[in-house]
Amino acid sequence: MEVTTQNFKNNVGKALQDEQLQLAMQRATAAFAGKRQSAVAGFADFEALRSYCAAVKAHTLAYLDHYLEQLTASVEALGGTVHFAADGAEAVRIVTALAEAKGVRKVVKSKSMLSEEIHLNEALEAKDITALETDLGEYILQIDGDVPSHIIGPAIHKTKEQVTRLFHDKLGTPEDADIPTLTAAARRLLREHFLTADMGISGVNFAVARSGTVVLVENEGNIRFTTSLPRIHLAMMGLEKIIPRLEDLPAFLSLLPRSATGQKASSYVSLITGSRRPGEPEGPEEFHLLIVDNGRSAVLADPKLRDSLRCIRCGACLNSCPVYQQIGGHAYGWVYSGPIGAVLDPGLLGLEPTVSLPQASSLCGACGEVCPVKIPLPELLLEHRRRAVERGLSRKSEKLAVGAFAFLASRPGLWDVNTRIGRYGARLLSREGYLAGGWLPLLGAWLRERDFPEPARRSFREVWRRELAEP
Amino acid sequence: MAPGAGGTVKRDAFLARIRQALHRQEGDPVEAPPAVLEPPGKWDLEALVSAFRRECEAVGAVVHEVAEVAEAGALLGSLLSDLNARTFLASEEDIVAEVMTGLPLVPAEVPAEAEVGITGVLCALADTGTLVLSSEVGRQASLLPPAHVALVRREQLLPGMAEALARFAPSLPSAWVQVTGPSRTADIELTLTMGVHGPGVLQVLLISA
Numbered sequence: 001m002e003v004t005t006q007n008f009k010n011n012v013g014k015a016l017q018d019e020q021l022q023l024a025m026q027r028a029t030a031a032f033a034g035k036r037q038s039a040v041a042g043f044a045d046f047e048a049l050r051s052y053c054a055a056v057k058a059h060t061l062a063y064l065d066h067y068l069e070q071l072t073a074s075v076e077a078l079g080g081t082v083h084f085a086a087d088g089a090e091a092v093r094i095v096t097a098l099a100e101a102k103g104v105r106k107v108v109k110s111k112s113m114l115s116e117e118i119h120l121n122e123a124l125e126a127k128d129i130t131a132l133e134t135d136l137g138e139y140i141l142q143i144d145g146d147v148p149s150h151i152i153g154p155a156i157h158k159t160k161e162q163v164t165r166l167f168h169d170k171l172g173t174p175e176d177a178d179i180p181t182l183t184a185a186a187r188r189l190l191r192e193h194f195l196t197a198d199m200g201i202s203g204v205n206f207a208v209a210r211s212g213t214v215v216l217v218e219n220e221g222n223i224r225f226t227t228s229l230p231r232i233h234l235a236m237m238g239l240e241k242i243i244p245r246l247e248d249l250p251a252f253l254s255l256l257p258r259s260a261t262g263q264k265a266s267s268y269v270s271l272i273t274g275s276r277r278p279g280e281p282e283g284p285e286e287f288h289l290l291i292v293d294n295g296r297s298a299v300l301a302d303p304k305l306r307d308s309l310r311c312i313r314c315g316a317c318l319n320s321c322p323v324y325q326q327i328g329g330h331a332y333g334w335v336y337s338g339p340i341g342a343v344l345d346p347g348l349l350g351l352e353p354t355v356s357l358p359q360a361s362s363l364c365g366a367c368g369e370v371c372p373v374k375i376p377l378p379e380l381l382l383e384h385r386r387r388a389v390e391r392g393l394s395r396k397s398e399k400l401a402v403g404a405f406a407f408l409a410s411r412p413g414l415w416d417v418n419t420r421i422g423r424y425g426a427r428l429l430s431r432e433g434y435l436a437g438g439w440l441p442l443l444g445a446w447l448r449e450r451d452f453p454e455p456a457r458r459s460f461r462e463v464w465r466r467e468l469a470e471p
Numbered sequence: 472m473a474p475g476a477g478g479t480v481k482r483d484a485f486l487a488r489i490r491q492a493l494h495r496q497e498g499d500p501v502e503a504p505p506a507v508l509e510p511p512g513k514w515d516l517e518a519l520v521s522a523f524r525r526e527c528e529a530v531g532a533v534v535h536e537v538a539e540v541a542e543a544g545a546l547l548g549s550l551l552s553d554l555n556a557r558t559f560l561a562s563e564e565d566i567v568a569e570v571m572t573g574l575p576l577v578p579a580e581v582p583a584e585a586e587v588g589i590t591g592v593l594c595a596l597a598d599t600g601t602l603v604l605s606s607e608v609g610r611q612a613s614l615l616p617p618a619h620v621a622l623v624r625r626e627q628l629l630p631g632m633a634e635a636l637a638r639f640a641p642s643l644p645s646a647w648v649q650v651t652g653p654s655r656t657a658d659i660e661l662t663l664t665m666g667v668h669g670p671g672v673l674q675v676l677l678i679s680a
Contacts, residue, residue, distance in 0.1 A: 024660070031661045048508070055505045063501045065489045072482070083478065084485040136667055137658035153658060160660045183656060183664045190668065195583055211641055221614060221654040221669025228610045228646065239489070246640050247507040250632040264526070265599035267655055268669065271647040281563060282610045283645050293485065301492035 001116045001147050005333035005345060008356035015327040021157055025328050028156035032319040035262025036370070049255050054374040056248050057310035060209075061300065067209040067242045068291070074212025078274030080287040088118030091292045095120060095201070095234065096127050098288065102232055104129055104198040108190075110216070110223040111135040112203030113313065114236055114292060116148060116335045120201070131201075132193050134222035136186055143170045149329030149337065151315040152260045157328045190222070200226035200284070204237035205312070206252060207289070210245050211273060214289065217256060219267040227272055228283060235272070236290040239297070240309040246271075252312065259314035259372040295348035304383050305347045310373040311340055317367035317377060323360045332357060339367035343380045351384060355393045358384035397442070416461070423455045430454035510633040519597040519628040520677070526600025530652030531665065532673040539680045543570045547589070547620060550674055551576065554618050556586035562608040564591040566622050570676075588612035588619045588670065593639065595623045595675075598631040599651055602675070606646035613650065618672035621650075625679050 004011065015021055040046050060067050072082045083098075085091035091114075099107065107129055109115065121142075124131040133142040137155035141148060144166050148154030155163070160179060167173040173185045202223055206215040214235045216223045227233050243252065249271075257263040276283030299305045318324045318338030329337035334354075336344045342357040358381045367377040388394050408415050429437045435452040438444050490496065524534045535550075537543045547570055551557075558579040561567045567589055579585035590612045593605045602621050604613055613619050629635050632649070639647075654669030665671040 028661055052505060052508055059502070059504050062493065063495075065486055065493060065495055065497075066501045068486060068489060082482075084481045086481070086485060086488070090481075134668070135658070136656045140658065153661065155658055156661065158659075160662065163659050179659050179662045180664050182659065183667050187667055191583070194668075211643060213643060219655045219657075220667045222667075224610070224614050224648065225668060228614065244504045245507070246636050246643075247633070248504075249636070250510075251508055253632060261657070265530075265601055265649070265651040267530075267651050267653070269649040269651075271643060271649075272645065273643045273647070274645050276606070277645050280606050280645060281608070283606055291485070293488065297488045297492045300489065 001119070001335050003334050003349060003353065005349065005354040005357060008331065008333055008360070011331035011333055012327050012360070015331040020159055020162065021328055022326075024157050024159045025325055027159075028150070028153060029319045029325045032153070032261070032315070036259055036316055036319065037262075039258040039262035039264065043258065046255075046258070049251050050372055050374055052251050053248075053255050053312075053372060054310060056243060056251075057312075057373050058307070060242050060244060061240065061306055061309055064239065064242065064300065067244060068239065070209040071207055071212060071242055071289075071291075074208075074210060075274070075287070075289050076212075078212050078287070080212065080274050080289060083288060083290045085290060085292045085294070087294050088292070091118045091236070091290060091294065092120055092123040094290060095236070096123055096129070098232075098234065099124065099129050099199060100127060102199070102286075104232065106130045106132070106193065106197045107199045107201055108132050108134050108193055108197040108222075108226050108230060109138075110200070110202045110218070110226040111138050111154065112201070112236055113148075113151065113335050114203060114238055114294075115201065117294060118292070132190070132197075134190050134194070134226060135218075136183065136220060136222075139186055139190065140166065147330070148335070150318060151313045151336075153315075157330065194222075194225040194229050197230045199232040199234060200228075200230040202226050202233065202235050204235050204241050204289075205256070206249065207237055207242050208244070208246050208249070209242050213246065213271050213273045215249060215253075216270045216272065217253070217266045217268075218270075219261075219263075221268055224268055224270055227270060231284055232286045232288065233272070233275065233284040234288040234290060236292060239291055239293055240300075240311075255372045256312055256314055259312075259316040259370070299344070299347040302347070305343070305380065307375050308340070308343045308347060308380060310375055311344070312373055314372055316370040316372065320366040320370045322362060322364060322366070327360075332360075339377045339381065340375070343375070343377055343384065346384050351387060351391065351393060355384075355388050358382075358388070419459055423457075423459065426455050427457075508633075510631060514630045514634075516625065516628065519630060520625065523595060523597040523600055523628055523677070526597065527652070527675060528600075530600055531655075532600060532652045532675055534675045534677055536677045537679070540566075540569050540678060543622065543676050543678050544572060544574065546676060547571070548574050550620060551587060554587060554672070556616075556618065558584065558586050560585035560588045560612040560616055562588075562590040562604075562612045564608045566591040566624070570622055582611055583615050585612075585616045586618070588614070588616040589622070590619070591622045592627060593647070594627045594629050594635050596631050596635060596649070597628055601632075602650040603635055604648045604650060605644040606648075607644045610646055610648075613648070614669055617666060617670055618674070619650075619653075619670040620674045620676065622676050622678065625677060 149157040275287040324338040346354040438448040656667040
């Protein structure tokens with residue numbers, strides 16, 4: 001996925017003008033957040049599970065070298081192959097080289113945010129290998145040439161009317177097809193591909209170090225097809241997806257679906273441990289695990305940002321975020337959006353091109369409260385802002401304004417004179433008790449969207465001096 | 472692509488970067504991970520049956536309780552005629568063969584065209600209304616057909632995944648699949664639709680003896 005984090009302001013402007021998007025986002029985030037709320041409300045152990053999963057993830061990250069070695073040994077003991085990629089380009093080379101070496105003509109893919117990170121589909125197509133997204137949301141995006149906007153519901157920025165039109169244009173379904181008809185059309189078309197693909201590429205929700213198991217969570221069944229039918233299964237994961245033991249899984253598998261979709265359990269959870277065994281009637285002949293760094297070791301090395309690698313990609317912080325609810329995922333300009341994106345993207349891409357993202361938060365704290373693995377998202381957003389100032393990356397106008405404030409605030413005499421002038425001016429501009437300065441340069445844009453009350457006749461300092469202070 | 476010399480170099484460099492990030496040396500000690508949350512350990516089978524039933528129904532799976540295998544066979548026959556299914560795909564299990572004895576069904580010539588899939592289970596989880604399936608007896612019967620009928624013996628019920636792992640791990644099959652209700656999607660405007668890739672119908676025959 002192209003990085004456009006630098007254009008954040010323009011992206012936001014466009015998103016706020018897009019009525020279809022506004023409609024879709026309102027419907028989707030409210031529904032997600034509501035479902036999560038009711039799933040969590042009826043679940044007494046939720047807080048204990050959060051603490052446990054946060055602790056397990058923090059532990060695994062602290063000893064990640066050990067767990068990576070253990071995972072590798074476990075997968076190899078099962079006859080699988082483990083590949084390591086330092087960055088996206090290397091990951092793509094490994095996958096395309098493997099596909100070419102094995103004579104792969106067609107790849108079916110289940111949802112993987114990592115594959116969006118590294119532009120895998122484009123690279124496969126360039127080698128004349130067909131790559132098909134099989135998650136319904138991802139499939140919709142692929143036939144539309146669009147990109148995901150949400151971790152769990154990649155196509156939630158589209159209304160059903162848009163999808164109906166798209167399927168009519170591309171797949172020939174009726175102009176007024178309802179959602180079950182659209183879904184059935186996708187099932188029929190993708191089924192053919194599942195049956196004829198040479199290779200299945202999946203993501204990984206959790207990789208269990210001790211058993212060499214990759215765990216995949218879904219509702220549709222496309223992951224089961226992807227990991228079962230083609231002769232080669234390749235699972236790709238960011239290096240942070242490890243957990244130590246199978247016994248850790250019940251807690252994570254209880255937390256993830258509740259936080260993501262409000263389900264007690266997802267429809268399908270697959271624990272994939274190697275390829276088909278002797279005596280098993282079906283399953284792939286080969287299992288490959290690709291472990292990708294792509295900026296993550298730098299985040300790991302950063303004692304503050306390391307916590308963001310605990311993320312289990314549930315999307316709860318997106319749904320709870322008042323900014324995300326308004327602008328959707330695309331405006332953030334990269335794969336990861338919402339509060340976790342505003343924290344993770346600067347970590348993975350560097351702060352310079354992403355400096356606007358941590359600003360896109362009212363610091364209301366909702367993201368931190370819903371995070372199932374207790375990532376301190378509000379604090380990390382502030383940490384990025386602090387670093388942006390330290391490194392001189394903040395906007396000129398912001399530097400100027402804060403500088404002017406600091407100058408005045410440390411000179412009481414000058415402060416009094418200036419605030420008196422300011423109050424007088426503001427009262428002249430006020431209409432019916434509110435400031436009406438929409439036409440003003442600089443301040444105008446701020447005032448047009450907000451009701452700022454007319455200032456009082458006298459400042460608190462004056463009232464204090466004359467009437468309240470002890471003589 | 473075998474893990475040749477190039478692969479080992481990449482792996483070493485990869486791990487070296489991680490150790491550097493963590494300020495660790497190769498072979499440094501590793502603390503024990505947090506103690507696992509232990510489940511209660513005891514359960515009542517009657518309570519499991521009613522919880523399993525409730526949770527299955529909450530996710531759109533239908534549970535039929537039958538006394539014994541012969542009754543299961545009769546019920547399966549009528550379920551299949553309701554589903555209008557004549558061709559089947561079945562997993563390689565004794566219970567499936569027993570229950571299907573005498574039913575007027577033909578195995579599907581092309582697996583993808585089977586009208587119903589019939590399987591047993593490794594175990595079933597009451598907490599979430601979940602079936603645990605093992606690739607040791609196959610993967611496709613519970614996945615390809617539009618309807619899946621699962622045969623569960625009462626004593627195969629367990630409270631949750633923790634108990635299931637305690638009983639069967641660490642010797643896992645290549646695919647241990649947990650099925651909770653029919654295949655579903657909500658990718659278009661979060662509108663729930665059943666049967667997108669996997670079976671849209673899930674029927675469970677819970678057999679007492």
